[in-house]
Amino acid sequence: MGEVPPTHPRxxxxxxxxxxxxxxxxxxxxxxxxxxxxxxxAFDYLLGERTCDAARKAIAEVAARLLSAExxxxxxxxxxxxxxGPQLLTCAxxxxxxxxxxxxxxxxxxxxxxxxxxxLQREEATTxxxxxxxxxxxxxxxxxxxxxxxxxxxxxxxxxxxxxILSADVILVPLEDGDRCEALVAMGKTVCAIDLNPLSRTAKxxxxxxxxxxxxxxxxxxxxxxxxxxxxxxxxxxEQNLRQVVSEMLRILDDAx
Ligand code: ATP
Ligand code: MG
Numbered sequence: 001m002g003e004v005p006p007t008h009p010r011x012x013x014x015x016x017x018x019x020x021x022x023x024x025x026x027x028x029x030x031x032x033x034x035x036x037x038x039x040x041x042a043f044d045y046l047l048g049e050r051t052c053d054a055a056r057k058a059i060a061e062v063a064a065r066l067l068s069a070e071x072x073x074x075x076x077x078x079x080x081x082x083x084x085g086p087q088l089l090t091c092a093x094x095x096x097x098x099x100x101x102x103x104x105x106x107x108x109x110x111x112x113x114x115x116x117x118x119x120l121q122r123e124e125a126t127t128x129x130x131x132x133x134x135x136x137x138x139x140x141x142x143x144x145x146x147x148x149x150x151x152x153x154x155x156x157x158x159x160x161x162x163x164x165i166l167s168a169d170v171i172l173v174p175l176e177d178g179d180r181c182e183a184l185v186a187m188g189k190t191v192c193a194i195d196l197n198p199l200s201r202t203a204k205x206x207x208x209x210x211x212x213x214x215x216x217x218x219x220x221x222x223x224x225x226x227x228x229x230x231x232x233x234x235x236x237x238x239e240q241n242l243r244q245v246v247s248e249m250l251r252i253l254d255d256a257x
Pocket of ligand 1 (some may be wrong): 040083176194201202203215
């Protein structure tokens with residue numbers, strides 16, 4: 001990727017693709033992972049590849065919910081570790097909470113690849129956020145020995161840790177699948193999703209949905225987590241927030257037409 005200069009108009013997109021293809025080569029991703037990313041890219045075009053106002057509000061609300069949680073947890077899958085593992089470890093460090101690997105197509109090889117990638121990413125996280133060095137080194141990384149199950153969900157994708165996802169009150173799940181999102185909400189959890197598709201089941205079922213690109217919204221979320229004064233809005237209307245995002249997409253399409 002050395003040949004692509006940072007000034008290239010598609011630099012961020014090309015770097016994301018590089019991170020994902022590298023991760024695929026090390027066995028971290030399921031075969032469908034690149035398809036999921038492509039669907040996200042298409043929706044990002046419709047947003048003008050920027051964080052819209054509605055997404056900015058959702059980011060602040062997610063930060064408020066995470067800060068006031070008793071047992072927050074950050075659930076990661078292959079794409080999120082590949083694209084933003086260090087930033088998610090830093091979120092966990094700020095919240096003093098675990099990161100749990102919870103993947104849809106669970107195999108021992110993929111789990112092992114993701115757990116060891118996260119261990120290595122502690123160093124990158126520390127380079128990016130040296131002020132959280134100590135906390136980053138202490139973040140529990142769960143997933144290896146699941147001893148609980150998400151109710152009403154079939155197969156190995158329901159496996160989770162009793163002291164992680166199972167007992168969490170607020171869960172940050174970037175790029176979650178619709179089924180599992182619904183099952184987590186049914187357990188009474190506050191589910192905070194990050195998903196570029198405002199029409200997906202995940203976007204519609206989550207308690208709060210950040211419709212933004214993962215790597216673009218995380219620095220903003222980290223800024224908000226430092227601001228410990230944020231208070232949750234108990235009247236948060238997720239449907240209305242999603243409507244605002246769709247209106248923004250329609251405005252962008254209209255301008256282009
Ligand atoms: P659902 O399961 O919620 O009904 P889906 O089956 O259409 O949705 P999945 O394949 O489960 O979607 O997950 C991919 C989702 O992740 C897509 O909705 C896509 O928009 C989103 N996505 C992919 N890459 C990113 C990214 N980098 N940032 C944010 N969202 C992304
Ligand atoms: Mg799905």
